[in-house]
Amino acid sequence: xxxxxxxxxxxxxxNVKQLTRSSFDGMLAILWPIFFATVAFFMFRAGGxxxxxxxxxxxxxxxxxxxxxxxxxxxALQRERWFGTLELLVAAPAHFSLVLLPLAFATSAxxxxxxxxxxxxGRFVFGIDLQLEHPLLMAAAIPATIxxxxxxxxxxxxxxxxxxxxxxLGSMTEYPIWLICGFLVPLALLPSWxxxxxxxxxPTWGMRAIRESSTGGTPLPDIGMCFLLGSLYxxxxxxxxxxxxxxxxxxxxxxxx
Amino acid sequence: MTVSLRIFFIGGLTAYxxxxxxxxxxIFFPTLVIAPIFQILLFVYIGRNAGVQSDEFYVxxxxxxxxxxxxLFAMTQAISGERSQQTLTYILVTPAGRLPLFxxxxxxxxxxxxxxxxxxxxxxxxxxGIEVPVSAWPAIGLVIFVATFSCTGLGLICAGIGLRVxxxxxxxxxxxxxxxxxxxxxxRIAELPGWMQAISYRVPLTHGIEAAxxxxxxxxxxxxxxxxxxxxxxxxxxxxxGYQLLLFMERESRKRASLQVA
Numbered sequence: 001x002x003x004x005x006x007x008x009x010x011x012x013x014x015n016v017k018q019l020t021r022s023s024f025d026g027m028l029a030i031l032w033p034i035f036f037a038t039v040a041f042f043m044f045r046a047g048g049x050x051x052x053x054x055x056x057x058x059x060x061x062x063x064x065x066x067x068x069x070x071x072x073x074x075x076a077l078q079r080e081r082w083f084g085t086l087e088l089l090v091a092a093p094a095h096f097s098l099v100l101l102p103l104a105f106a107t108s109a110x111x112x113x114x115x116x117x118x119x120x121x122g123r124f125v126f127g128i129d130l131q132l133e134h135p136l137l138m139a140a141a142i143p144a145t146i147x148x149x150x151x152x153x154x155x156x157x158x159x160x161x162x163x164x165x166x167x168x169l170g171s172m173t174e175y176p177i178w179l180i181c182g183f184l185v186p187l188a189l190l191p192s193w194x195x196x197x198x199x200x201x202x203p204t205w206g207m208r209a210i211r212e213s214s215t216g217g218t219p220l221p222d223i224g225m226c227f228l229l230g231s232l233y234x235x236x237x238x239x240x241x242x243x244x245x246x247x248x249x250x251x252x253x254x255x256x257x
Numbered sequence: 258m259t260v261s262l263r264i265f266f267i268g269g270l271t272a273y274x275x276x277x278x279x280x281x282x283x284i285f286f287p288t289l290v291i292a293p294i295f296q297i298l299l300f301v302y303i304g305r306n307a308g309v310q311s312d313e314f315y316v317x318x319x320x321x322x323x324x325x326x327x328x329l330f331a332m333t334q335a336i337s338g339e340r341s342q343q344t345l346t347y348i349l350v351t352p353a354g355r356l357p358l359f360x361x362x363x364x365x366x367x368x369x370x371x372x373x374x375x376x377x378x379x380x381x382x383x384x385x386g387i388e389v390p391v392s393a394w395p396a397i398g399l400v401i402f403v404a405t406f407s408c409t410g411l412g413l414i415c416a417g418i419g420l421r422v423x424x425x426x427x428x429x430x431x432x433x434x435x436x437x438x439x440x441x442x443x444x445r446i447a448e449l450p451g452w453m454q455a456i457s458y459r460v461p462l463t464h465g466i467e468a469a470x471x472x473x474x475x476x477x478x479x480x481x482x483x484x485x486x487x488x489x490x491x492x493x494x495x496x497x498x499g500y501q502l503l504l505f506m507e508r509e510s511r512k513r514a515s516l517q518v519a
Contacts, residue, residue, distance in 0.1 A: 023424045024426055028426075028430055028431070039437055040303055046309045046448050047308050047309050169287055171292065175299050179295065184306065189302055189305060
């Protein structure tokens with residue numbers, strides 16, 4: 001148990017260091033949501049409702065967490081293939097999930113930078129003044145959101161294991177998640193058949209938890225949903241990992257060459 | 258002359274097919290078919306939430322703006338991709354004219370970008386129930402052609418930079434993000450601060466997007482001719498700049514032996 005926790009911590013730190021030194025996964029992940037946030041701020045400002053600007057600022061901040069996760073986590077296995085380390089990691093005595101999970105959490109942790117820069121951008125460029133009604137609950141809501149989004153990234157990473165162009169699939173999920181998880185659009189505006197899909201996605205609850213913490217509501221149930229769905233994603237991801245690795249060993253197709 | 262035409266058309270197409278791995282359906286479909294439709298839906302719903310413009314405004318704006326993805330990425334890859342394939346030195350050592358060699362690669366890029374813009378406009382229009390009159394489509398096609406030509410000029414500049422810089426994916430994404438803000442795909446240009454408006458009118462796609470919106474609303478080609486001329490003129494300026502940059506990078510790389518450095 002202690003050895004596994006140490007592996008998770010060391011691998012997480014190693015991956016965070018690697019990602020922060022990559023201009024694509026680090027710098028671009030921070031800049032990318034700012035472009036969309038800027039457009040959204042202009043649009044909501046044109047609408048003339050100051051509350052909508054606060055709504056947009058929080059949504060745009062959380063968009064960054066998903067941006068940081070979607071492409072990087074989606075293509076995590078392909079990246080290991082390029083490095084030539086995938087076979088070594090799979091053959092290691094530690095369960096492969098314990099190697100991949102910290103990688104996914106590291107990608108979503110990069111989202112903290114995105115979140116901070118987007119909020120600062122909104123504050124200093126657009127004068128959006130965020131009020132924190134429940135600072136302590138916000139302090140719980142942000143890690144819960146990051147962890148649950150990381151867990152979703154883990155599930156994506158193992159699900160895309162057999163695709164050489166997993167980055168494109170990861171990238172494809174960026175706009176849909178921004179849209180249906182209610183980052184900049186209330187779920188009530190979306191068609192009713194979309195809502196069950198939104199509820200099954202942890203970013204929806206993370207977004208709600210952060211908004212409720214900021215504007216004064218009851219974020220605890222939303223934080224609980226983040227942990228519940230996050231745990232579910234990890235459990236499914238472990239099972240998928242087992243199946244994917246078994247199939248890859250059987251057909252000698254891990255390297256996809 | 259025949260050789261130059263062969264290099265322009267056949268060489269351009271061959272290089273495009275060989276270097277653009279985005280033509281694989283596993284990349285083409287998610288990035289150039291699905292993603293633009295969701296970008297359009299995202300901004301349509303943000304627009305509905307903000308209560309500022311009509312759905313049609315965002316559909317046309319984003320469909321034309323998304324053409325910048327193939328314009329920037331494919332154009333950059335079509336030239337600087339030679340370096341990663343270790344073939345750049347062989348290309349540049351040939352006596353082939355540089356004009357057909359470099360610009361021939363832009364033609365398939367423009368065709369690809371036109372396809373992406375037209376498809377996203379058509380499909381998202383159908384999803385959202387936006388009626389663009391059938392009679393307006395030829396004019397919209399021409400507007401899209403001029404806009405994609407103009408943006409491919411910007412892509413040519415990125416290709417020149419790509420001969421010296423490693424992180425072309427980051428560069429292209431940043432330019433795409435800037436175009437999203439400055440081209441007026443989701444905002445009236447008049448709502449931007451003055452200094453941003455000045456930039457907006459000097460970047461590709463701004464006039465094209467405005468022209469496409471007007472044509473979809475019933476304007477004739479004659480009514481938007483000034484916008485098309487401006488867009489084409491911007492395209493020519495960027496193309497000339499891009500071509501000169503490529504020649505400069507080639508000269509510099511010979512002088513400093515830096516062709517394969519980055």
